[in-house]
Amino acid sequence: MTNKIDLPLLHHQAKYYYANSLAINTRSTYSAGQLRFQSFCHSIQATCMPTSEATLILFATYLASEKISHATIKVYLAAIRNTHVSAGLHSHFHQQLTPRLQLILKGIKKTQAISQPAKTRLPITLNIMKNIKSMLSSQPNSYLHIMIWAACCLAFFGFLRVSEFTVPGDNQFDESCHLSFNSISIDSRDNPNQLKVHIKQSKTDPFRRGVNIYLGATSDTICPVRGILPYLVLRGNHPGPLFIFKDGKGLTRHRFSTALNNILLQLNLDKQQYNTHSFRIGAATSARQANIPDSYIKMLGR
Numbered sequence: 001m002t003n004k005i006d007l008p009l010l011h012h013q014a015k016y017y018y019a020n021s022l023a024i025n026t027r028s029t030y031s032a033g034q035l036r037f038q039s040f041c042h043s044i045q046a047t048c049m050p051t052s053e054a055t056l057i058l059f060a061t062y063l064a065s066e067k068i069s070h071a072t073i074k075v076y077l078a079a080i081r082n083t084h085v086s087a088g089l090h091s092h093f094h095q096q097l098t099p100r101l102q103l104i105l106k107g108i109k110k111t112q113a114i115s116q117p118a119k120t121r122l123p124i125t126l127n128i129m130k131n132i133k134s135m136l137s138s139q140p141n142s143y144l145h146i147m148i149w150a151a152c153c154l155a156f157f158g159f160l161r162v163s164e165f166t167v168p169g170d171n172q173f174d175e176s177c178h179l180s181f182n183s184i185s186i187d188s189r190d191n192p193n194q195l196k197v198h199i200k201q202s203k204t205d206p207f208r209r210g211v212n213i214y215l216g217a218t219s220d221t222i223c224p225v226r227g228i229l230p231y232l233v234l235r236g237n238h239p240g241p242l243f244i245f246k247d248g249k250g251l252t253r254h255r256f257s258t259a260l261n262n263i264l265l266q267l268n269l270d271k272q273q274y275n276t277h278s279f280r281i282g283a284a285t286s287a288r289q290a291n292i293p294d295s296y297i298k299m300l301g302r
Helices: 007-019 024-044 053-065 070-086 090-096 099-115 126-136 143-157 224-235 253-266 278-289 294-300
Strands: 184-186 194-199 211-216
Touching: 024 053, 024 070, 053 070, 053 099, 070 090, 070 099, 126 143, 126 253, 126 278, 143 211, 143 224, 143 253, 143 278, 184 224, 194 224, 211 224, 278 294
Parallel strands: none
Antiparallel strands: 184 194, 194 211
């Protein structure tokens, strides 16, 4: 006698597995693209699903006219395809990826390359890190400044991408893939010389195997251990994202970027030439200047 199969439960589990086929950041980006496409279709009175080649061409053209980059347009189209696949309309959507749409995308890419030269992202070097520390130290008891400095130290010395130490948005913290208080451990409470940080998921680790990175104390004025430990003491071991504001909100990419822009402004640095990825670039640049072999730098950057 076979057990009765719970069909609704299987449908629910299938949706769960399908949702988890995408990384959290990808789901967030796809959601933005899908919402934008729905709004566009509503405004021109077109059908969202199944969509048509003409609608996709107009949508891509509209996004380009709104100064949306070619790369983002392609991601939004991928989001629309994802919606069709989840609804069982993948065969219909494949028919819409016609040579004509591909030519439109090619034309957008070429046009944007001419009118919008690639932005130069400069590295945040050790000297800039020292200036950042000096500026933030002007208010040594500020919880915000202590947290931001800890995040800067972790980003720089850990060669981290911003998505690896921030959360996508409010109420989007996931203990299984985002950094929390328990993600960091120290080698000694009396004389800490090393921090171990467990990165649960990254761009190059879609299966969430995780990796440990180690930050050692330095004799320099810029030390990751001395930069991060004071924040951990202030933060406490309550649940939630590793970097969290006093009001309970997590440190998102946008909030960290805003804080960085304010710092750059006070340091008289052009914020157009730096962004959150400049910490990772700066770490690699500093390592190369210290004559660390390229193979080691690649390993450190994972």
